[in-house]
Amino acid sequence: MPLDPPPRNDEGEVLPHDHAGIDQADGIIRRVSPQYMVDDPKTQGKRLSSMAFQPSAGDRGGMSVDLQRLIEEAGLDPRQFVVSPPWIGAVRFTAGALRAEGLMVGYNPLLPENPYHGEVWGNFTTRLRKRLAALAEWFVHFRAD
Amino acid sequence: MTQATTTIAFMCHMRAETRANVVSHSAFSSRRVSAPPHDYLKPVIDRLDELCSLETGWDGYVAPPVSFSSAYFALSMLASVWPPDAAEPQIVPGSSGDLQVEWHSDTTDIELHVRGPNNVRAWRATEGSIDDGEELHLTTDFKVVAGWLAELSEASVAARSAAA
Amino acid sequence: MKARREGKWKYDQNIRSQFTTDAYIMHSMSMVQSRPPHLPDYRNPPLNEVVLGVQFAPPRGYQQIRAGEVWNLYKEEFPLVEEMPPIPPMFETFGLSRPGAMFNFGIVSGAMQNRFWFLSREKSELIQFQQDRLLHNWRKVGANNNEYPRFEKMISNFEKELETLEVYFNNLAPQKLVCNQAEVSYINHIPLDKGDGREKASDWFCFANFGTAEPDDMSFVFRRALKDPSGVPTARLICEAATNFNPVGARIFVLTLTVRGAPEDTTVEAALKLLRLGREVIVTEFAAITTDSAQEIWERVR
Numbered sequence: 001m002p003l004d005p006p007p008r009n010d011e012g013e014v015l016p017h018d019h020a021g022i023d024q025a026d027g028i029i030r031r032v033s034p035q036y037m038v039d040d041p042k043t044q045g046k047r048l049s050s051m052a053f054q055p056s057a058g059d060r061g062g063m064s065v066d067l068q069r070l071i072e073e074a075g076l077d078p079r080q081f082v083v084s085p086p087w088i089g090a091v092r093f094t095a096g097a098l099r100a101e102g103l104m105v106g107y108n109p110l111l112p113e114n115p116y117h118g119e120v121w122g123n124f125t126t127r128l129r130k131r132l133a134a135l136a137e138w139f140v141h142f143r144a145d
Numbered sequence: 146m147t148q149a150t151t152t153i154a155f156m157c158h159m160r161a162e163t164r165a166n167v168v169s170h171s172a173f174s175s176r177r178v179s180a181p182p183h184d185y186l187k188p189v190i191d192r193l194d195e196l197c198s199l200e201t202g203w204d205g206y207v208a209p210p211v212s213f214s215s216a217y218f219a220l221s222m223l224a225s226v227w228p229p230d231a232a233e234p235q236i237v238p239g240s241s242g243d244l245q246v247e248w249h250s251d252t253t254d255i256e257l258h259v260r261g262p263n264n265v266r267a268w269r270a271t272e273g274s275i276d277d278g279e280e281l282h283l284t285t286d287f288k289v290v291a292g293w294l295a296e297l298s299e300a301s302v303a304a305r306s307a308a309a
Numbered sequence: 310m311k312a313r314r315e316g317k318w319k320y321d322q323n324i325r326s327q328f329t330t331d332a333y334i335m336h337s338m339s340m341v342q343s344r345p346p347h348l349p350d351y352r353n354p355p356l357n358e359v360v361l362g363v364q365f366a367p368p369r370g371y372q373q374i375r376a377g378e379v380w381n382l383y384k385e386e387f388p389l390v391e392e393m394p395p396i397p398p399m400f401e402t403f404g405l406s407r408p409g410a411m412f413n414f415g416i417v418s419g420a421m422q423n424r425f426w427f428l429s430r431e432k433s434e435l436i437q438f439q440q441d442r443l444l445h446n447w448r449k450v451g452a453n454n455n456e457y458p459r460f461e462k463m464i465s466n467f468e469k470e471l472e473t474l475e476v477y478f479n480n481l482a483p484q485k486l487v488c489n490q491a492e493v494s495y496i497n498h499i500p501l502d503k504g505d506g507r508e509k510a511s512d513w514f515c516f517a518n519f520g521t522a523e524p525d526d527m528s529f530v531f532r533r534a535l536k537d538p539s540g541v542p543t544a545r546l547i548c549e550a551a552t553n554f555n556p557v558g559a560r561i562f563v564l565t566l567t568v569r570g571a572p573e574d575t576t577v578e579a580a581l582k583l584l585r586l587g588r589e590v591i592v593t594e595f596a597a598i599t600t601d602s603a604q605e606i607w608e609r610v611r
Binding site for chain 2: 366367397398399400401402403404405421441489490541542543570571
């Protein structure tokens, strides 16, 4: 079911919001780059840095995500859709898990490139980013080549 | 006598025909020499150069490369905190031209999030405080972080001695 | 206040290592329109160049192709132009005590834009501009008889130049200059070949005394952190001196005193305040490290 349009300001920019149409169980996919991987002896190998979970620049910038249900409702495979460029991986949260951390999960379609684009807004402290790194589940691993 | 800088004599040699050109360089001077004590920073410099050269969208969204000024500030910060005998940090780009400098050991995590020049969130967690840690907002004084790294270094040396 | 050896001049030694509370308050309120009365002054100082500079975040909407528009802002008084290689960003940070160094990377990747000199007709003053810098230089030229306009006039002009630039950038995209470093430098040329017997370092510098084994040439650097009234290091004094030759081949000491640091906030006003405070440190340090006899030659009057 399509989502209601997000709230916008006079310049047409999407305002931070928590979208009622995004259910708690909905998958929220975050693309991650191999640039974010760090060595940590505590995890016996590489893991994602907390830097993988932070907002984009700008006063109203949220953390970019892809809304899994919208991708699936469009008949696309989310695991294929999110790996662009092809060397990117992806992790997944549920909307409920993000909201439990005090974050807002909203809808911000970027037309025409990504109509399934969402954003997560909140106070991205170091502690929160590390919590997100711990909560994230791998959705698409990096390609080995 | 401290080690001399060669800049002014060097520039005078290069620009003898225009004295004013020479001395006008002196503020924010284009000194080109990394003195030998800073050679250990070379891997970090190479990594920062790589991060400043990332293509826009490297993160799968629209992230720009690490900003030049943030990279230079990070380098200056590292020169102020990182002793040559400490482990090399890992450097991770951010989604808005920022970057993070990280050290991870069996017992300690140190992360310095360079949000921009004069704007750093420094975080450290040690064994027993992994989830919470301590966070400081720092501008140009990184003495505390130098202390953190000294402790990290000592712990690593102690661990290696115990294992030997 | 502590007397300086047995000399007649007395001043507050604290100024050499910190921005004193009085100076901080005075410059916060922009009360100083004339030279602060406590600062040493000379009729004939060996001053060769003065540089005021501010480094800021690259403004949104600016590209190098617009450099001509920036020149137009100052062209009436600075009608000549030269193009120079860029200067990498510089920051003063504090922690471990170690020699300063500069680093260069990104030059090949093209991350930095060229620097432009906008010169006055006589070439005695120039504005240096690149995407993250504005500097204003005064220097001696030609027969060395062009008069130093004095710091108060220089900083007043520099303030107007910064404001003009900020208005220009704001017209490209709504924004203020985000200043992250400010720097003031005084460069002095001390002649050594005048045949008056003052050819040794100890004739000019209090701390230099080689006895009978005067070196053929020398250079040195020292740096000192400067603290704000609450004791936090915020800027650095850098003193460099080296023997050299002027364009006509005469031996000189080039003595450069620089104060560089992060302003207390990102505004132009805060940057100018740091420049004013830095100048006080420099002038006081110059008096502290040079000899009484040198200061007589330079005709110290205060």
